[in-house]
């Protein structure tokens with residue numbers, strides 16, 4: 001148990017209520033000084049669609065729950081709920097959350113929601129999942145869900161980060177998805193992972209929009225056409241406000257229609273954080 005958990009136990013502990021359950025941390029993995037992943041227990045009543053987000057948190061000042069939105073990184077069938085988190089210096093939640101240890105308690109909202117789900121998209125051939133930073137999280141859920149491989153012929157995950165060490169899940173994405181018993185066969189044929197690092201040396205260093213504009217994103221593995229086509233291509237985007245705004249404008253200009261839970265379209269977006 002961490003120092004933080006002992007402080008909580010000495011006071012009141014965490015109490016569930018109408019909108020929150022109390023869950024146990026199962027494991028924690030730190031990627032670097034800015035990023036970590038962790039998993040918590042999943043209550044049997046908690047249902048979600050792969051790609052959705054939920055509120056999670058810890059007691060804040062005067063023990064009132066301090067909650068933030070987090071994308072669930074595990075797929076809808078998983079036994080535990082996995083998250084990928086930023087560590088914001090002096091961030092009200094993450095300056096504490098980054099200290100959690102196995103066995104600690106954490107609040108979980110009872111109602112997941114979100115637009116990065118398969119039902120918000122019209123049928124298509126290629127699905128592009130475009131992420132910057134922690135915007136990777138919802139796509140980790142989607143690519144581990146067999147349903148997406150039935151809906152699309154090709155799934156292309158593009159992850160853009162500043163530093164090599166920001167490429168969380170790099171080894172898993174390169175190797176392990178092929179070992180995942182539920183999706184391994186489909187992934188071997190249909191899944192492509194394209195990481196890019198924009199502020200350090202790496203095999204690829206362009207922003208996602210540049211790779212689309214200069215065509216370098218369209219490798220032989222993902223097939224033709226070597227550009228985005230609203231007739232066959234669908235996109236999900238998750239990342240910073242700037243990236244989302246720029247892509248929204250670009251995709252509208254290219255004739256793509258934005259989808260929603262009430263009306264499916266060609267692309268859907270979600271901010272990875274609010275600035």
Ligand SMILES: Cc1cc2nc3c(=O)[nH]c(=O)nc-3n(C[C@H](O)[C@H](O)[C@H](O)COP(=O)(O)OP(=O)(O)OC[C@H]3O[C@@H](n4cnc5c(N)ncnc54)[C@H](O)[C@@H]3O)c2cc1C
Pocket residue numbers: 053068069070071072083084085086088090091092093094095133134137138270271272273274275
């Ligand atoms: C729909 C939605 C889904 C989200 N999913 C995730 C997720 O899966 N993982 C995650 O780490 N965060 C996610 N966030 C952001 C998260 O809700 C918090 O903002 C984050 O945990 C920081 O909390 P904080 O209280 O420490 O700082 P805050 O006061 O919330 O944020 C302070 C500042 O830190 C920066 N910041 C916050 N979050 C991020 C981030 N993820 N990446 C880079 N800079 C950031 C912003 O400049 C922000 O203004 C999501 C936000 C939204 C709206």
Ligand SMILES: NC(=O)c1ccc[n+]([C@@H]2O[C@H](COP(=O)([O-])OP(=O)(O)OC[C@H]3O[C@@H](n4cnc5c(N)ncnc54)[C@H](OP(=O)(O)O)[C@@H]3O)[C@@H](O)[C@H]2O)c1
Pocket residue numbers: 034132133134160161162163166196197198199207208209240242243244246
């Ligand atoms: N990552 C770090 O090492 C680091 C360290 C300390 C503080 N921070 C702070 O944390 C916040 C978030 O940082 P982050 O690294 O998670 O996210 P970020 O700044 O959004 O960068 C993530 C990736 O998105 C790319 N990108 C940014 N804007 C884009 C756009 N409009 N179109 C396409 N691609 C775009 C970046 O490319 P470019 O590199 O070309 O911008 C980078 O590859 C920032 O405010 C930053 O100051 C980050």
